[in-house]
Amino acid sequence: MYQSKSGFFKKYVDEVGLNPNVGTWSWFLHRITGVILVLYLFMHFFVLGSSLAGGETFNKWLSTVQNPVFHFLEIGLAAVVAFHLLNGLRITITDFFLATKAHKAIFWIAMIIFLILMIITLVVFLPRIFSPH
Amino acid sequence: MNQKPGKGSAYGWLLQRITGIFLAFFLILHFQVLHFTARWKIDFDLVTQRLESTGWVIFYLIFVPAGFFHAFNGAWQVIHDYRPKSRTQKAVKSLLWILGIALSAYGYYLIVTFTKGA
Ligand code: HEM
Numbered sequence: 001m002y003q004s005k006s007g008f009f010k011k012y013v014d015e016v017g018l019n020p021n022v023g024t025w026s027w028f029l030h031r032i033t034g035v036i037l038v039l040y041l042f043m044h045f046f047v048l049g050s051s052l053a054g055g056e057t058f059n060k061w062l063s064t065v066q067n068p069v070f071h072f073l074e075i076g077l078a079a080v081v082a083f084h085l086l087n088g089l090r091i092t093i094t095d096f097f098l099a100t101k102a103h104k105a106i107f108w109i110a111m112i113i114f115l116i117l118m119i120i121t122l123v124v125f126l127p128r129i130f131s132p133h
Numbered sequence: 134m135n136q137k138p139g140k141g142s143a144y145g146w147l148l149q150r151i152t153g154i155f156l157a158f159f160l161i162l163h164f165q166v167l168h169f170t171a172r173w174k175i176d177f178d179l180v181t182q183r184l185e186s187t188g189w190v191i192f193y194l195i196f197v198p199a200g201f202f203h204a205f206n207g208a209w210q211v212i213h214d215y216r217p218k219s220r221t222q223k224a225v226k227s228l229l230w231i232l233g234i235a236l237s238a239y240g241y242y243l244i245v246t247f248t249k250g251a
Contacts, residue, residue, distance in 0.1 A: 008215075031211060038204045045236065051246050062176055073175035074168070081164070085157050092150045124169055 024103050026087055033084040040077065071128040078121045086110040086117075145206055151187040152203040159196045190248060197240035198233075205229040 006014055012031075016024050048066060051058040060101045090110045166183070195239050209229055217225065219240060 034207045035211065038208055041200065041204055045240065045243075049239070050241055051177065051243060055181075056251045058177045066174060076165070078168075081160060085160060089157060092153060095150065109246075128173055
């Protein structure tokens, strides 16, 4: 893909502006979600690392991250993972099966699956936000 | 561009996709087990109980390095798009490899901790 040489963030604005199509948008979202997941992975391992101090410390950390606010954020995490996962499979299928012509169609199929997964996620997670435990 | 033609550059591309396919299966299972079928409150016992099974230990032994490889190889692609100088590229690449290997080792150490239990 053509890469503009302008500033750190502006290059993404340029990219989408130059070619405002499904391929560019999905590329941009794939990158954002990928970077979010890398940052999340660091936090995830930080919390898991508390287990080195024993089960009790670990449980304390887990209680901190299992409250309504975090359950709400988890819906966002699920959305980020679901998008990156489905679009990643779309990229892989497009590349391996030389299906460039079908990439837009595959994208919309992926987005339908995305919507279904998000409905399931909401059904499971919303009760956790609104009822105490 | 600082890459010599035909020198290893396609491996990153291929491995990003292969680890991606693995992660798709792993992450779905990971979410299924920890967020959809597990009791609401996850705690130490739940994790150690699961890690009593060899199958889950093997699962994590593959999941951890596959995840870090994918994460840092992906981060490399993002950085590479900013066309850094050849020397910077080498430094960043080394740093990402060290981070990935160190964090994978750390992950393995945590797996051992969880298999031992409290
Ligand atoms: C769930 C299954 C996943 C699949 C199927 C998947 C698939 C992919 C694929 C195919 C690419 C290459 C995109 C390209 O070359 O244009 C990619 C990029 C990337 N992935 Fe994933 N991935 C998954 C999970 C993850 C996770 C868990 C992380 C982070 C911890 C992650 C971080 C990244 C990053 C940072 C990139 C680079 C983004 C870019 O170049 O714009 N991915 N992923």
